[in-house]
Amino acid sequence: MSVQSFNEAVIEEFRANAGKVGGPFEGAGLVLLTTTGARSGQEHTVPLGFVREPDGEQLLVVASAAGADRHPAWFHNLLAHPLVRVETGTEEYGAVAMPAAGARRAELFAHVVRQEPGYGEYQQRTEREIPVVVLQRTHETASGEDGVAGKLLEVHGWLRAQLGHVRREARDHVAAGGGGPAPLGLQLRQHCLAFCQSLEFHHTSEDAGLFPYLASQHPHLAAFFERLAREHRVVSGLQEEIVQLLDQVGEGEGAGAGIVERLEVMSRELEGHLDREEEQLLPVLRALGAP
Numbered sequence: 001m002s003v004q005s006f007n008e009a010v011i012e013e014f015r016a017n018a019g020k021v022g023g024p025f026e027g028a029g030l031v032l033l034t035t036t037g038a039r040s041g042q043e044h045t046v047p048l049g050f051v052r053e054p055d056g057e058q059l060l061v062v063a064s065a066a067g068a069d070r071h072p073a074w075f076h077n078l079l080a081h082p083l084v085r086v087e088t089g090t091e092e093y094g095a096v097a098m099p100a101a102g103a104r105r106a107e108l109f110a111h112v113v114r115q116e117p118g119y120g121e122y123q124q125r126t127e128r129e130i131p132v133v134v135l136q137r138t139h140e141t142a143s144g145e146d147g148v149a150g151k152l153l154e155v156h157g158w159l160r161a162q163l164g165h166v167r168r169e170a171r172d173h174v175a176a177g178g179g180g181p182a183p184l185g186l187q188l189r190q191h192c193l194a195f196c197q198s199l200e201f202h203h204t205s206e207d208a209g210l211f212p213y214l215a216s217q218h219p220h221l222a223a224f225f226e227r228l229a230r231e232h233r234v235v236s237g238l239q240e241e242i243v244q245l246l247d248q249v250g251e252g253e254g255a256g257a258g259i260v261e262r263l264e265v266m267s268r269e270l271e272g273h274l275d276r277e278e279e280q281l282l283p284v285l286r287a288l289g290a291p
């Protein structure tokens with residue numbers, strides 16, 4: 001049986017039995033992790049063992065590939081697309097995948113090996129440092145409102161919170177002299193990419209779905225929708241610059257300053273845009289009622 005068809009059989013059993021899988025996984029903690037292909041852009045689901053963080057909050061998964069010398073595909077995927085989906089036996093949620101770095105990685109790996117000694121054996125088989133990935137659950141801020149209006153407020157709330165978080169991290173990173181593991185620090189990179197990708201997804205769905213529909217229902221708002229579309233293009237240009245800067249900035253150069261500056265501009269543009277949308281569109285969406 002190929003690895004792929006084995007995985008497919010496990011995924012099917014997992015989903016059919018609220019996360020319980022027999023055979024070699026009997027009694028083991030298992031999650032399904034869905035990543036977005038780094039090159040293909042296609043969704044890709046794998047069953048993985050997990051260990052809980054020492055404080056019990058988040059789940060940890062280990063890119064061991066059974067001690068092979070190459071990282072598994074899902075690890076490459078989550079570096080390119082940090083937003084992932086996690087299925088446990090009872091729930092399904094979005095998460096930002098955060099590979100631990102430096103001392104934190106060492107601490108978490110030791111914790112993992114205490115729980116599941118097999119990972120220690122895998123590490124002995126390879127020169128590669130086996131990554132430990134924290135699956136940071138994304139918490140949507142409940143808007144307390146139903147329908148499309150409530151959904152829009154929720155997404156905007158998440159984007160605002162995420163951008164605030166990324167700006168703080170970028171400033172901290174520069175203040176710390178731009179050091180830390182990997183260009184700009186993995187943490188900033190993953191959060192920044194997750195924010196940019198969510199923003200892009202949100203604006204694409206507005207441009208392709210919500211706005212054309214609302215414009216057809218409310219022709220007098222045509223100029224307003226054109227303005228929003230222009231703002232989307234401005235924000236999208238900034239987002240591309242930020243993603244490029246993430247890739248270009250080298251380690252320890254203190255060169256995160258460019259990102260801090262671009263994030264400040266992004267913040268001004270985006271806050272104004274979100275405010276405008278909410279001010280003008282929420283009354284229209286509320287009048288629509290439930291979707």
Ligand SMILES: [Fe+2]
Pocket residue numbers: 203206228232273277
């Ligand atoms: Fe928008």
Ligand SMILES: [Fe+2]
Pocket residue numbers: 152156202206274277
């Ligand atoms: Fe929006």
